[in-house]
Amino acid sequence: MGSSINTNIAAMTALQSLNATNKQLLTTQNRVSTGLRVADASDNAAYWSIATTMRGDRSSISTVADALGLGSATAEIAAKGIETAIKIAGEIKDKLMVARTPGVDRTKIQKEISELQDSLKAVVEGATFNGQNWLQSNSADAADENRTIVSSFSRASDGSISIGTITVDLEAMRLVDTDTGASAGGILDSDIALATGTGTVTVLDLDISALEDNAEDLADLVKMIEGVDSAINKMTDAASSLGAVKTRIDIQKDFAQSLMDAIDTGVGQLVDADMNAESTRLQALQVRQQLGISALGIANQSAQMIMRLFQ
Template structure:
């Protein structure tokens, strides 16, 4: 049946042409954007995954930048430690020369003094972006020895985010500490044992009573302390009118605790060292002892008195050593050599630790870079358009579009042929 009102062929041709045009538009969008899934309407699931992973990759890029800053800071510290080691070796050489008879020690000390100043210059200059791990002030408000660098960014299967870090304990590599209780490599020493024992210069007396006389040491064992070769604490202890000098040095600590490096930690350790020092000074352990709270008389006999006076610290660190004095003997200089050698060992150990951290940062930086590339590849697999496939589709759809236009033209012209019937 031929109808002027309804042209079924034209309707079919038009629908086919519209479908072809829609497909052609989609293909052209993919070619122009490069994405198979450019918007959520293209594929909501893939678009959501890709958007999240792109965001995470941006965070990883920030992590990589942070690792770069961390690497520069660590490199700066390593350079400082390595330079300090070289200067310490020179000081050791000068001290060795000074042990010989006939050497002008004043002149040698002039050279050593310049090297000591160079060590301070190295420590003060080893700063990157405001961070200095070699010259510190552990007594400053908010100071923390542990320095952290962001190392990784992760998202678990539940979507929870986490940040990993690399931590550096700067207390083990610091060359100078301006705090009064410094434990730094070049100017740390016995001052720390004062606060650990609660001793201060002056006199503490306990008069007669019916209970044990006690010299209170309220902070006994609150912190750990390491005494170097030339570090010592001494005080005069008077028991019922008899005064004896008590000395605590590295040898005392090692003998009391079986240590090799002069480290005391914990209340028990401090009490053991104190008791060993008291016995070495000639005090009878049945009459006076170190126990909880401080130094006590034993038995609590009425009339016992205790007093401490002349509290003194010796801290012959690398920073303070001086061989120019008339009283400095060859034996004392040999102790100085051991002090410097001990500092060289600590600096070397610190540089070794920093070197291991440098290696870890390098590996983590490489890993983060590779991980970012892998994520980019995965996201591309989800949403990128296959340009070869799309170009082939484009050619086919353009041909279909031309045929569709031709078919619609033919369908529309069929109505014109009906006019001939009415001539």
Template sequence: MTSILTNTSAMSALATLRNINSDLADTQNRVSSGYRVGEASDNVAYWSISTTMNSDNKALNAAQDALGVGAAKVDTAYAATESAIDIVNEIKAKLVTASESSTDKEQINLEVEKLQQQLTAVAQAASFSGENWQISGSNTTTEAKVVDGFIREDNSSVKITTASFNLESYAMFETLASDVGSGGILGAVMTIALTSASTQGDIDGFMTTVETALSSLTDAGAALGALTTRIDLQDDFASSLSDAIESGVSRLVDADMEEESAKLSALQTQQQLAVQSLSIANSSSQNIMTLFRS
């Protein structure tokens, strides 16, 4: 039955065209944005996971940036420790020279004093971004910390992990007064003073002080070296983890461009056919007019 009031064929063709246009719009959006899941309505589960993982990845990248700052602090402290070892070795050599009875111990002491001043200068210069690990009293805590990671627990709680460095055990000085360091690893070295009356027993005592300081400086250098190794390993791991997270999120939300391109071409063809079908359905009702012609 043909009706001039209701054209069911046109209605069906129009519904088909609407569906095709809707699918075509979705496909064009995926092609232009590159996302298969661009908003929550596309896929609630995948969108939620990707949003959380992208947030965690941003935090991980921030932690990696903090690692760079921490590495700079460690490198600064390590450079100061290496320099201090060289200077203390020089003081040790001067004490060996002073052991010779014919030497002028007061002249040698002038050199020792300059070396002691240099130790203070090295400790003062070992500052990065206002933080000095070689003068423990300049810090508000006895343990320096370096941010080295971001972790999301199984219960969805998050935490920031840190690596620590014991300032009390490894700082060159505890305090600085009138540009003279005291306390810490090198506090005793700063008290070394040769005079013409210094005996071999005095010099032997100074040598013991120097050896103790060198041993402590070596331990400090080893601790800093171990911290550097940890930071480097964590930096490499953070880079790999960030890449893995990005890859995982990509699998969830990124559009397959080959598939979307093929689908776009098919939908464009279907759209053209649907338009023609609608045109045919609309024109069919006009054929009834021929029935009323004489």
């Protein structure tokens, strides 16, 4: 085939090859710089769609883990509150046992009991985290019957989602009832009926300073001891229930973290670039680019050789 000054087939071929190399080089450079072989839908629509959905699910699970973290912290504060309340109530019971002995100064003992009662109230009021107090609630308010903690997020094969929850029974661990109605009462502010039928007291307001060594007053004192002991038993049961709830929350929290790690691994397998392979490919393409430039230069020189025929 003869030479033509209008059409340089060799240069056109070399240019096409160089353009193809530059395009591949750009793709490889993008993968190396971003670490992704599927950065957008144009790279691989199916993988990109799956990865985008999985990233959205991971974000939701991360939110669930945060909610579980708050729930775990609230349960921990409530558990510490109940443990402390049990200890203080035990000290009140001990003081009442001492007061049962005839001839003791019950006025002085009551001063100690009053301090312990104030401590109980402070513990219950202070067992608050993030505005939530599981030990002090209103029995007349349906919203205070329980607390619901988001515990899981899952997606079915048809794309539908489901959200799991953990329900905390506040009624079982209510130490103080903020309701002022006649039927109100938590574990510590429930009525303790006195033996003489003269009225009722609670763990938080019982007073022995006026009691004497007669049979009626001593019988009332025994009822107070029994009432405090009953409150301690109920708080122990509440602490056990709360401990079970906290254990379940912590299990779900660990599971949520495992799910997030699994999703990260799955997404990575779909869209992450193999940096070893890409770096090797980058070196090869850079060599091809240099060779393509050289080949294009040689092809362009062939047209200049025609000029020598006219010299």
